[in-house]
Amino acid sequence: MTSVSPFGPSTAGAVGPYSPPAGPPGVSADGFRRAFRGHPAGVVVITADAGRGPVGFTATSLTSLSLDPPLVSFGIGTSTSSWPHLKVAETAVVNFLGAGQEALARRFATSGADRFAEPTRWHRLPHGEPALDDVSAALRVRIESLVAAGDHRIVVARVEDAWSDGRGGSLVYHDGAYHPLTASAPRDHR
Template sequence: MTVTVSSYSETSSDADAVAGIAPKRFKQAFRRYPAGVVVVTADAGLGPVGFTATSLTSLSLDPPLVSFAIGTTTSSWPHIERAATAVVNFLGADQQALATTFATSGIDRFAAPTDWRRLPQGEPVLNDVAGWLRLDIEQLVPAGDHRIVIARVVDSWLDEGRSPLLFLDGAYHSI
């Protein structure tokens, strides 16, 4: 099998070839790539914070590690930067409104009608989600205008009968 890799297209300028593709093209490429939707929640001692993410990735089985990305200009970043733990809440196919709530800036995302509680260790977790992972944050890695959070999974709960919420081409979908 022959694989050809090209980093240059006819629409690229010489500057684009050095700097990377244009942001618009980058977004277009990833709009066509489906991703699971989660809400990451945490509390670094100043009250609960949370944000919608599609960047969750499993990194390692032994030890059980995951990663997710967060923008350094987001309102949640200063809290995640100081947090020792976090929770990844897997959203079910019927939870588009919850995904939208946690993707909206300038609001209290934990106000009613958001239904949530604290785990015995104190982390905020959303009720009625398709599952969750409780994480110990191990590393924050700079990556452009984001940070990649690497965390060890220390506990989990899954509702195996639920279909996941997916994001594709700017809209929510289910399987």
């Protein structure tokens, strides 16, 4: 079966051509959110300390940008409590959440909470950055640039250290909820 989409012909899972809604062009905030509800994203917690105590927030916008040099990006809202700290921080930690860490994701997504108080378990890295305990993987990054993007900033950062526990399993955000994604058996890539 072949169908046409606004992006050209497609044969996989096609449901017909795209039809924009009637009315004036543009998109509402609700329409924008609805479009992304079906797009699953990995969940991380970004932590930093710019000299005023540890801060952190849950993010689903982490992207690998470059292998050489190793660069990542993530977004942060300029109205968040973490933004005043992150905009002056030199380094940060990207903490990849495992399949069983929904409570941690929710804690770091809650406004007004003391995110580093009990029951959060964390430690400082040798360079002083706060890092969460028992995460599936982490990156220590040096912030290289902040790019204005509407009501957010895109943080571009160089990876300086990376580690993983090798257990597999991730936490993903999809359709307005957190979901555990467990590791499957290794594939034979012959």
